[in-house]
Amino acid sequence: MQRYKIDEMSCGHCVGTIEKAIxxxxxxxxxxxxxxxxxxxxxxxxxxxxxxxxxxxxxxDSLPL
Structure with missing residues (x-):
């Protein structure tokens, strides 16, 4: 399990973009x-x-946890 802190993630659109990128x-x-x-x-x-x-x-930008 990988974990990341993404401070810019603030809405459902952000979540969708992040999921698509991964x-x-x-x-x-x-x-x-x-x-x-x-x-x-x-x-x-x-x-x-x-x-x-x-x-x-x-x-x-992401910070691996």
């Missing part, structure tokens, strides 16, 4: 975004660095 890397990834804590949990076999880069390309 699923572009791993189509079967399980993504759980919590707007209250601004945390995203990802079950994936993809490398953490690749996920961070996908999030950055989508416009979101």
């Amino acid at each position: 699923r572009t890397i791993d189509p079967v990834a399980k993504v759980d975004a919590n707007l209250g804590t601004k945390e995203v949990r990802v079950e994936t076999t993809a490398d953490r660095g690749v996920i961070v880069e996908a999030l950055k390309a989508a416009g979101y």
Whole structure:
């Protein structure tokens, strides 16, 4: 389980964009975004660095937890 803090995540549109960015890397990834804590949990076999880069390309800075 990978966890990321994404401070810019503030609405449902953000969640959708983040999920799409992650699923572009791993189509079967399980993504759980919590707007209250601004945390995203990802079950994936993809490398953490690749996920961070996908999030950055989508416009979101992330802090791996």
